[in-house]
Amino acid sequence: MGEQIKQVQALQIYDSRGNPTVECTVRLANGVVGTGLVPAGASVGRHEALELRDGDPHRLMGKSVYNALDNIEKIIAPAIRNLDVLDQKHVDQTMIDLDGTENKAKLGANAILAVSMATASAAAATKRIPLYDYLGDGVNRLLPLPQVQIFGGGAHSAWRTDVQDFLIIPLAATTYTQALEMIYNVYHTTASWLKKNGNNYGVADEGGFWPAFENHHQVLQTMVKCIEQAGYRPGDEIAIALDIAASELYDGKVYRLKLENRTLTSSELIRELVQWCKDYPIISLEDPLADIDQLGWEALYVELGDQIQLIGDDLFTTNCKRIKQGVEQSLANAVLVKPNQIGTVSETLEAIRYTQQVGWLPVISARSGETEDSFIAHLAVATNSGQIKVGSFSRSERMAKWNELLRIERCLKDRAKFVGKKIFQGVC
Ligand code: PGA
Numbered sequence: 001m002g003e004q005i006k007q008v009q010a011l012q013i014y015d016s017r018g019n020p021t022v023e024c025t026v027r028l029a030n031g032v033v034g035t036g037l038v039p040a041g042a043s044v045g046r047h048e049a050l051e052l053r054d055g056d057p058h059r060l061m062g063k064s065v066y067n068a069l070d071n072i073e074k075i076i077a078p079a080i081r082n083l084d085v086l087d088q089k090h091v092d093q094t095m096i097d098l099d100g101t102e103n104k105a106k107l108g109a110n111a112i113l114a115v116s117m118a119t120a121s122a123a124a125a126t127k128r129i130p131l132y133d134y135l136g137d138g139v140n141r142l143l144p145l146p147q148v149q150i151f152g153g154g155a156h157s158a159w160r161t162d163v164q165d166f167l168i169i170p171l172a173a174t175t176y177t178q179a180l181e182m183i184y185n186v187y188h189t190t191a192s193w194l195k196k197n198g199n200n201y202g203v204a205d206e207g208g209f210w211p212a213f214e215n216h217h218q219v220l221q222t223m224v225k226c227i228e229q230a231g232y233r234p235g236d237e238i239a240i241a242l243d244i245a246a247s248e249l250y251d252g253k254v255y256r257l258k259l260e261n262r263t264l265t266s267s268e269l270i271r272e273l274v275q276w277c278k279d280y281p282i283i284s285l286e287d288p289l290a291d292i293d294q295l296g297w298e299a300l301y302v303e304l305g306d307q308i309q310l311i312g313d314d315l316f317t318t319n320c321k322r323i324k325q326g327v328e329q330s331l332a333n334a335v336l337v338k339p340n341q342i343g344t345v346s347e348t349l350e351a352i353r354y355t356q357q358v359g360w361l362p363v364i365s366a367r368s369g370e371t372e373d374s375f376i377a378h379l380a381v382a383t384n385s386g387q388i389k390v391g392s393f394s395r396s397e398r399m400a401k402w403n404e405l406l407r408i409e410r411c412l413k414d415r416a417k418f419v420g421k422k423i424f425q426g427v428c
Pocket residue numbers: 040041042043044045164243245313336365366367368369
């Protein structure tokens with residue numbers, strides 16, 4: 001009885017870009033509370049669930065979320081009051097039914113997800129177990145291999161580069177703690193290298209550096225140099241991953257690389273990416289092609305699908321139906337998982353489970369506009385996902401996730417598992 005939902009409150013807070021977003025607090029009959037804080041993207045996929053903003057030009061430049069708060073307190077709260085907090089599926093399905101649209105456009109995915117996350121966190125709290133234990137039924141122990149941004153580009157850095165994320169993966173790490181130490185060494189070696197070379201830098205939305213580069217080769221060469229200077233063998237010990245976020249570069253016909261003043265057809269971009277993978281130690285490509293360029297995805301999969309990880313982000317938008325189509329058409333071998341692309345915890349878990357069932361790799365991901373919430377750190381461990389990507393190695397909204405995983409690792413002690421690069425075995 002004490003585990004019934006009694007009160008649901010919503011608050012407009014601000015994300016890491018200073019934009020308004022939704023926080024929800026769920027209070028149970030026994031007094032236990034849980035909160036959920038929703039992030040926001042900049043390179044938003046066209047098939048994502050809808051983020052409801054008020055659109056009033058006189059208030060927070062149209063970005064306020066007061067309607068979403070109202071939806072939580074006036075529509076969702078009465079419908080889920082007295083429901084069992086431990087029945088996440090029922091709570092989520094109640095909100096999906098209340099909304100009634102395909103993309104959660106009526107109540108807003110930001111409203112629904114905030115309640116869904118707060119429900120899960122209240123449930124874990126009332127059971128007095130960590131969230132990763134609750135979401136993972138207490139059996140999952142796998143700490144994820146991190147993908148960490150070194151340089152930020154695209155929509156996150158006023159288009160300093162066309163490619164959105166230049167990341168590293170510490171393949172040789174044997175524990176999560178060691179993985180972060182390797183990341184630290186490369187991140188700070190890069191900072192020193194930029195200073196020494198007079199390439200003034202700031203940090204992009206996700207905390208990666210954004211110096212001035214002339215072309216993408218220069219970025220990749222700099223990464224290889226900094227990995228070496230930090231004392232690691234590129235490829236063997238630390239590999240490169242790219243999020244091209246190619247939907248942002250595509251106009252329906254061609255891809256525009258503004259930095260290099262070039263326009264490429266789909267097959268030209270594929271040729272270019274295949275060449276990059278030969279010339280540089282790249283192990284993973286995310287959104288190498290636009291979400292609507294399906295023929296491009298098919299062709300790239302034939303070229304690289306058995307050699308590197310090919311992740312669909314905008315392509316799948318954490319949507320099980322879209323992932324299923326991708327599996328049938330052999331478009332990729334991995335799925336980026338962002339809970340706010342789909343809008344409930346249950347549907348996110350379903351997308352992860354399906355991805356794993358078909359032998360693909362789920363990569364749990366933050367958004368470029370984040371909060372101090374570390375829900376996704378728990379989600380990664382709970383689902384044995386094996387990989388996580390939360391931006392760079394700076395800024396507290398990023399460090400909140402990396403640090404939470406350190407706490408989880410310590411909490412698990414010798415029950416913690418870390419398979420590192422073995423996660424890629426059998427996939428690529
Ligand atoms: P977004 O960026 O949150 O702006 O979509 C993250 C990503 O593309 O992976």
